[in-house]
Amino acid sequence: MLGTLGFTLINGQFQEHISAENRGLAYGDGLFETILVRDSRPLWLEDHLCRLSEAAKQLAIPCDLVKLKRDCALLLTRIDQPFAVLKIVLTRGHVSRGYTPHHAPSERIVSVSNYTQNRNAWERGIDLALCQTPLSEQTQLAGIKHLNRLEQVLAAEELLRRGYPEGLMMQRGLIVEGSRSNVFCVANDVLITPSLSQGGVRGIMRQHIIKHAIKLGIDVRIRDIGISTLQRAEEVFVCNSVFGLWPAKKIECMHKSIGPVSRLLQREFDTYFYV
Amino acid sequence: MLGTLGFTLINGQFQEHISAENRGLAYGDGLFETILVRDSRPLWLEDHLCRLSEAAKQLAIPCDLVKLKRDCALLLTRIDQPFAVLKIVLTRGHVSRGYTPHHAPSERIVSVSNYTQNRNAWERGIDLALCQTPLSEQTQLAGIKHLNRLEQVLAAEELLRRGYPEGLMMQRGLIVEGSRSNVFCVANDVLITPSLSQGGVRGIMRQHIIKHAIKLGIDVRIRDIGISTLQRAEEVFVCNSVFGLWPAKKIECMHKSIGPVSRLLQREFDTYFYV
Structure with missing residues (x-):
């Protein structure tokens, strides 16, 4: 240690x-x-x-x-x-x-x-919660990784209590980010991630994923993700610049498969996070 | 010092x-x-x-x-x-x-x-700004005096820049509190202060003002304060347990008089904050 x-x-x-x-x-x-x-x-x-x-x-x-x-x-x-x-x-x-x-x-x-590193989460995916702890809106601090993180502490406590490794946080019914990650979903071959204009942290890994996805010819849209989009999505994953990209196997009771877009993007970054 | x-x-x-x-x-x-x-x-x-x-x-x-x-x-x-x-x-x-x-x-x-102590502000009142810095909503932290105060720092910077000693912060068009105080207004002989159920700090001075006002037979209501209530109000004041009660002479361009309810309440607390 x-x-x-x-x-x-x-x-x-x-x-x-x-x-x-x-x-x-x-x-x-x-x-x-x-x-x-x-x-x-x-x-x-x-x-x-x-x-x-x-x-x-x-x-x-x-x-x-x-x-x-x-x-x-x-x-x-x-x-x-x-x-x-x-x-x-x-x-x-x-x-x-x-x-x-x-x-x-x-x-x-x-x-x-x-x-x-948690290679298991990268390879086999994780279960995601929908956090009951809401994310507050604050346009003047949106995107910034500042030291006011009590909401994330409350969410982390909730996730610990409920036995989840990560969870998605919402603002007015829309998914914004994970408690310590950004979120993407794939619906109809389009890769979607929220704009973070009202809150959330503009992640470095998120930027790199967007850049690589565009390079790979994937259609990327910065757009709101509501529950219905999440339900419809074929793939969902969370990311940050320390753990990389963790695909979701399940979000609460919604089952997801670890699909080709998640795997394609993981291959782009495999050498960054593992051997 | x-x-x-x-x-x-x-x-x-x-x-x-x-x-x-x-x-x-x-x-x-x-x-x-x-x-x-x-x-x-x-x-x-x-x-x-x-x-x-x-x-x-x-x-x-x-x-x-x-x-x-x-x-x-x-x-x-x-x-x-x-x-x-x-x-x-x-x-x-x-x-x-x-x-x-x-x-x-x-x-x-x-x-x-x-x-x-700023006796001048207590006696002659102050000018209040309506802060452009919004207050975020977070029911799980509402009322609590926690260490996540970046919004108040932003508001204080705004007030310094605009030359105001204090300003009111809003959530979705409703007045919630001052940057470092709670707010009350008097409209049609009713003393009104917001509930703080969505955000803001539940001030100790606010509690004491409510208690004393009830004792003095003043009609107290915990209710939303919108801009129209603020405009209509005969008296507006801010309070905290360090500076006491500062009446507003003006809120942006709205002129207010320092009225009988403010003065009555100040008399209740004068010995706490001054000789």
Whole structure:
């Protein structure tokens, strides 16, 4: 077990504690990224840093990519495991009491933890729940991987209680994403994924799946997914940039087969997530 | 300036740093309370602890009130200023990577900071904005003072930019609360405040205002406040348990007078917030 002992950099220094006044703690005023590391190589690091930087700009949090890259490079040299996860947290730094953000240096927390791939879920698929925990709508934060994740904690608690490895979260009757993933379905040979304009995280793996699918000649549509689309769909899968692509065998009581589109896309990414 | 140097207790110890793995930082997985302290006496401490304890139960975060009271008592002895703010943060403790909450001891962060009352706002009223930053709906977190406060940070940034001391936040065209307060309006001699069933924080000052208003024979209704109610209202005020009750002179371009109900209620609480 790697743990994070000696594997956390705070503002570039090996440390394990942050100020109790950090706005990340006080208000969730910050962003994060989790990145798969294989044999000390981070997967799609540039994409993650690009998303982080864009979201930081949107929230007006200073983001120094040169320093972040240096932090990541330093930690990557310390990893002696085949798989690991690199986590970057960027917060608005110190709090003076009150919500108002004032100009202050942001804080970077970069850490590494152990990770084991779940090849079984990739190959044989998983059962998905429809979460009872709803996803709230917030256009101003939609797409951003910010630190306000209580809804996902509630959903994860629900999934643990109900015995599901992952579940889909809904807004006003529409499927938006998984609790820690994006969702796709295949209906009438069209690959569909929600727009995330009202909420949800714009996943890096989602981007890559869309790009590869287009390259493979698959018809891709960014469109709402209601329950009826989900029922009609021949294939459903969830994805993120750490576990890859997990096909659904079942969503609640709806049985699905692991179809050709899921398998075709998995082949595109197999070498990224496994040997 | 008091600051928090030497005035922060983490799990009962004078400390200023928390683990970078704390779930409060990672996901905003926790709760907080801010309490006005006058001459070393906390205002409505029992009410705040009761709300914290109930919310902790709802989120299944362990909450030891005996230890929290001991922390507060210890800090209160150190305050030599007439006004201060006591802040309690309770988080789900340490994170193992991932949203799923596991049984672990929670973490208590109790701190004190300096505070200056704004008597001018209390006496002469303030201008209120209608925030363009919307408030998201989340029935499962409604009423709770949790650490997911990015919306309030966005609203505070908007208010700073537009030059307002406070603003009202809306959900689907209905007024829910202020960015750091609850809202009341008086229309046809009825005191109205929103139910907070879809979002917002159930304020301690709000509770006390409702209780005192009923005692004074004022007709109180928990009801939606739309823009038309706001326009029609003779009086509008915002409140919280730190600044008390601030009447609105104006909401955007709608002029209001500081009326008899606002003044009557202020008289009930004057000794709590001022000499």
